[in-house]
Amino acid sequence: MLSKSAQAVKNAAHENSSKMTYTLEALPYAQDALAPHISAETLDFHYGKHHAGYVTRLNSLIASSDLKSLSIEEITAKGPTNVPAGIYNSAAQTYNHTFYWKSLAPAATRQAAPSQKLNDLIVKSFGSFDAFKTKFSDVAAGHFGSGWAWLVQDKSSGLLKIVDTHDAVSVVHDTTVKPILVCDVWEHAYYIDYRNLRPKYIESWWSLVNWQFAESNLI
Amino acid sequence: MLTRLALTTPRLTRGFAAAAATGGVSKFSLPDLSFAPGALEPFISAQIMEIHHAKHHQTYVNNLNIAIEKLEEAVHKKDAAAVLALNSAINFNYGGHVNHTIFWKNLAPQSQGGGDLQKGALQAALTKQFGSLDSFITNFNGQAAAVQGSGWGWLVYNKTTKSLEIATTSNQDPILGHRVPLLGIDVWEHAYYLQYKNVRPDYLKNIWNVVNWKDVSERYLAASQ
Numbered sequence: 001m002l003s004k005s006a007q008a009v010k011n012a013a014h015e016n017s018s019k020m021t022y023t024l025e026a027l028p029y030a031q032d033a034l035a036p037h038i039s040a041e042t043l044d045f046h047y048g049k050h051h052a053g054y055v056t057r058l059n060s061l062i063a064s065s066d067l068k069s070l071s072i073e074e075i076t077a078k079g080p081t082n083v084p085a086g087i088y089n090s091a092a093q094t095y096n097h098t099f100y101w102k103s104l105a106p107a108a109t110r111q112a113a114p115s116q117k118l119n120d121l122i123v124k125s126f127g128s129f130d131a132f133k134t135k136f137s138d139v140a141a142g143h144f145g146s147g148w149a150w151l152v153q154d155k156s157s158g159l160l161k162i163v164d165t166h167d168a169v170s171v172v173h174d175t176t177v178k179p180i181l182v183c184d185v186w187e188h189a190y191y192i193d194y195r196n197l198r199p200k201y202i203e204s205w206w207s208l209v210n211w212q213f214a215e216s217n218l219i
Numbered sequence: 220m221l222t223r224l225a226l227t228t229p230r231l232t233r234g235f236a237a238a239a240a241t242g243g244v245s246k247f248s249l250p251d252l253s254f255a256p257g258a259l260e261p262f263i264s265a266q267i268m269e270i271h272h273a274k275h276h277q278t279y280v281n282n283l284n285i286a287i288e289k290l291e292e293a294v295h296k297k298d299a300a301a302v303l304a305l306n307s308a309i310n311f312n313y314g315g316h317v318n319h320t321i322f323w324k325n326l327a328p329q330s331q332g333g334g335d336l337q338k339g340a341l342q343a344a345l346t347k348q349f350g351s352l353d354s355f356i357t358n359f360n361g362q363a364a365a366v367q368g369s370g371w372g373w374l375v376y377n378k379t380t381k382s383l384e385i386a387t388t389s390n391q392d393p394i395l396g397h398r399v400p401l402l403g404i405d406v407w408e409h410a411y412y413l414q415y416k417n418v419r420p421d422y423l424k425n426i427w428n429v430v431n432w433k434d435v436s437e438r439y440l441a442a443s444q
């Protein structure tokens with residue numbers, strides 16, 4: 001027979017698992033760790049308001065939905081046309097932002113360049129590292145409106161390629177690719193630091209790319 | 220949104236292509252603001268207005284002129300694939316230019332009548348359609364706040380039904396066809412971020428203090444004639 005306190009713990013645990021709530025994943029570094037490339041003020045809003053807001057919204061929308069047994073990634077993987085728009089947008093934005101924070105690392109402590117293995121794949125896929133950098137920057141800078149620029153790996157060829165998605169749309173519902181890196185090109189990602197100058201922000205993104213995270217995502 | 224894009228984009232480009240074939244499209248240029256950038260304070264800061272007008276709008280104008288130059292070249296070479304490839308750049312930058320040009324005229328400092336809807340045809344039509352100005356604003360703000368990503372909230376005149384409607388568009392898609400834009404509110408983050416950060420509803424609540432109802436009324440009279 002359980003003691004009174006053990007029973008209380010068990011009840012609390014049961015309550016937690018039946019009332020599914022999504023939580024905001026912790027930032028993998030301090031809020032000022034990306035400065036001067038991305039300021040602490042930007043992270044304060046981008047992580048503390050925008051990203052947190054998507055989690056809050058998802059929790060409020062999911063309460064009355066039969067999707068609530070699914071993880072954020074599972075909801076996102078259903079794709080934008082198979083889930084009610086509000087739920088898809090907040091789940092996908094939660095997923096995309098978590099992936100974005102992991103795609104970055106403090107400039108001072110990160111591995112400054114891709115490993116030999118990843119670099120070889122970049123060269124095989126794009127011709128050279130510079131060609132990859134130019135192409136990715138062009139896609140990110142040229143995206144019309146809000147969205148995301150992704151480096152993904154094609155599951156059949158194994159090659160890397162660049163895609164952009166609009167607004168909240170993610171890549172995880174596309175079963176032919178695996179996400180490797182992402183750059184947020186919503187204006188809120190750079191407006192405090194760079195105003196209208198999206199290309200300057202993208203230049204900063206390159207100073208922060210987490211190459212170890214990228215490599216860990218390879219098939 | 221996808222259906223609308225598919226319908227409107229080729230039509231836009233066909234128009235430009237025809238103009239390009241028959242002697243060229245004139246260059247677009249940035250219109251002046253009819254008030255000082257700081258004149259809409261405290262509702263919209265001078266800094267927002269300066270960057271929005273001199274940087275964002277100017278960039279749409281520049282990229283539109285570049286795209287049209289490329290289009291004229293493609294038409295001249297009778298290169299249909301190249302004409303088609305310019306579709307999205309022209310739709311985006313032409314829309315950006317047209318939408319912002321309307322937006323600047325739709326705004327006025329309070330000292331020049333901003334926020335003041337006088338009794339008249341538009342005021343009567345708004346009341347008839349939405350019950351009251353307040354319920355129109357509540358309805359409009361609800362729809363504009365819900366625009367996913369970047370876009371615009373609009374008051375339009377529908378020439379087919381001869382009535383007022385609230386509409387939203389994505390990115391820089393312009394209002395075309397049987398709907399005439401009367402009032403456009405920019406809900407791209409660049410329109411409010413430096414002052415309102417992530418809180419778009421506060422920006423929407425405040426902007427009605429500087430809506431140039433005189434301009435909106437003139438557009439209504441012209442459209443409903």
Ligand SMILES: [Fe+2]
Binds near residue numbers: 046050097184188189
């Ligand atoms: Fe973001």
Ligand SMILES: [Fe+2]
Binds near residue numbers: 368
């Ligand atoms: Fe959009």
Ligand SMILES: [Fe+2]
Binds near residue numbers: 319407410
């Ligand atoms: Fe704008």
